[in-house]
Amino acid sequence: MPSTRTVIAGVAAIAGTTQAFAPVASHQQAVGAGTSTWTQCRAPSCSAGTRRRRATVSMAAKKVSFGEDSRKKLVDGINQVANAVKVTLGPKGRNVVLERNYGAPEIVNDGVTIARDISLADPEENVGARLVQEVAQKSDNRAGDGTTTSTLMTQSIVNNGLRAVTSGANPVEVRRGIMKASEMLVAEIKALAKPVSGISDLNSIATIASGSSVMGSIISQAFEKVGENGSTVVEESQTLVDEVDFTEGLTIDRGYLSPYFVNDQERQVCEMRKPRILVTDKKIDQVNELIPILETMVKSKEPLFIVAEDVAGEALSALVVNKMRGVLDVCAIRAPSFGDRRKAYLQDIAIATGATYIAEEVGLTLDQVNMDMLGTCERLVAQRELTTIVTDGSQMEAVNKRIAAIKQEKEGTDNQFDIEKCEERIAALGGGIARIKVGAATETELKDKKLRYEDALNSVRSALEMGIVPGGGACMTYLQRMDERIMAECANEDERIGAGILLKSLSAPCMQIAANAGVEGGVVWEKTRNQEFGFGYNAANGRYGDLLEMGVIDPAKVTINAIENSASVAALVLTTEALITEIPVKLSPAEEQAQYDAMGGGNYM
Template identity: 45%
Template structure:
């Protein structure tokens, strides 16, 4: 398809028309008396919503020049959402006003670069002024007020305030659609990974289909364990101090899995095998997180360690480990506070640097 080219006022007018269409649609949701927008869905019923960035993401305009303007404004809303997590509608309305006045001044003969420098100077001044005027939200009551306003529901606001008070500022809150009519809340204590037990033979609570081990020693490796000879020396060392063992590995199968299951059923070992979470570099980072939390070491051939060299000092500890088919939770790991705090600071720095929304969310869950 041949490219179309526009210049000067003609180009600005087309882009501004697209900006206005998007901003006028998003802007109706702004403020305490903001209205909802209904989004048509290809699958399922229409969605009634008042979230600016969600509405903006749904807008695609037929005219390609207008659509370019809308996409630029959409980018501003998305960036605001990534950095602040809120304020997307306000950012959209402000951007529309800045663009409108900027185009007006350019049409009157103003230098575009001088306008840009003036906007940058104003931003610095305004940020300081807003910072001076801002009031930090403190206490459950104020959180409930803000949440109730955002959710348009006082009961939901109170629930969110209660949850935020419990999980703290670094906790992760996930909102999901309920299967019933009532609001429900569920707290996950400790560190949770999205991998469960390798075999149902490790289940210790058949009613809940869970495996729960109290005060286990935790062996962490990025290796796939198939031969019993690979893991036998480590198990012999572990059995000198405890029968409660959790093994986190890329996978456990064949002869090694059969041996662990037989010893579990005989009562020789109270053992649980869990698949390592994630893939590639992310897996390495998550295994290191588990090691720091539990005070253990990751046994990896990349650092010159093999399973037959495992000593009791290499193993992590936790007060309890609970595993289902889908996930595993480590409660009260024995890692030192200094190591855990150091890792948290490192993860926070990674969140600041990453440009991927997916990586940012996954990394934030690690801190929680």
């Protein structure tokens, strides 16, 4: 019988592969097309005379408005967006219908979706609309909910602030007063917030955010199953009912590199029990790099799972042939993602499985690998496009430290893509994914339900992060009794005016929720403003009482973001002294054609 080395090393000759290379792109593809004037291409590989088009840029005329005129136009735009958005607030909020150029109209109850869809004909008013869109988007990015409340408060602060500035108040001092009050209110909310106590709190938050007890129950079940660090995602279903699927373990969106690794033909998966795991950032294409560790694994008779940048050429052929001959139970996948993010994912996998990360940057190469550097897990299932690793829990302390580090990385960035990737990594390490599959009879209903689920999911995440406060606008109404403390911190009368403007805006959510329920908002506010913390109006059933006990609660993070974002943007509007917008120009048919050509629609000469 041949030696192990003979079997492994001889595979390249048995199953050699040929590398195919993609042809180099033509010069025309490389330099681009579709602009209006010819210029010399200066690429070293280009022959003299090779040319490409370049667009001619023209400057549009601008309109400049000053002082009160500029602020009034901004406020008009803000009011139009806010009036459309605020009707959706609360359990009895109304819907808004959005026209689409193609397909059926969309019926939504989501503040940020409505705000994003608005574009006003007047350029100056449209600037105001875009400012409100920024408020809503910031609240959505940071907390995932509270967009309608943020928009409503922005409207209140801007309108009351504009009246104060018009009456002679110094806008800079007014702005300073608004920001001082905002900081003190946020600190008070953090002190008042209560931690989430159990599944009932999660159910209440999700029910309020989605407006549906069924959705709330599904979301709370999902979070109970996967935990705080798990991932819950919303997907479309082909059925008419909503369902939840759970996936245990660390999930990698890469599958086996060869179908010959499959050991369960019926399910078309490669399943391993207690495999040893090699994690490296190296591209492995030579079998000699793997021979030492393969010989060790053959002797130990344990399965081997490889996660690398790539496994190709004779190295992959060697693994496949040894698998088919029964010499070694092995499987390999490519590492997920790209660049530095790929390295981070590989390190996550190494930590979760107890493996040593093999990379030249840490001074380790494949020929140095021994059994102590290999990780392990309880069970592993590699599919065609997905791999799930169920760990044995032995690395929990290291995993928790890694999750904490990723959370810090997430807090340190405002880039939405980076935030999403950090959340994916946390979910993968957290050990579970819940997929909520949304069913509906029509496309319009499906879109609306997906938005509601996403709002509710974000609210639950925010509550787990910073705790909960009474909902229904009750927390903000309670904060209005801080007026004396806040005023004492203001340096002058104009600052006190600014602080008072923000304090007054705190009544807007309570009053609007009541108005949307068909009740006089001023009456509700009067009945609740001097009560104990937590007392408020439950618009769902028309009763007054302790909203915390009734399950009418909001994430503290949502309330904080609503105050911070609305105060920030509204204060900037009040200090605006000039507004510059483009004057719309009606193009002739010939000019429209020229613009089309300049953007890539023209033909090459």
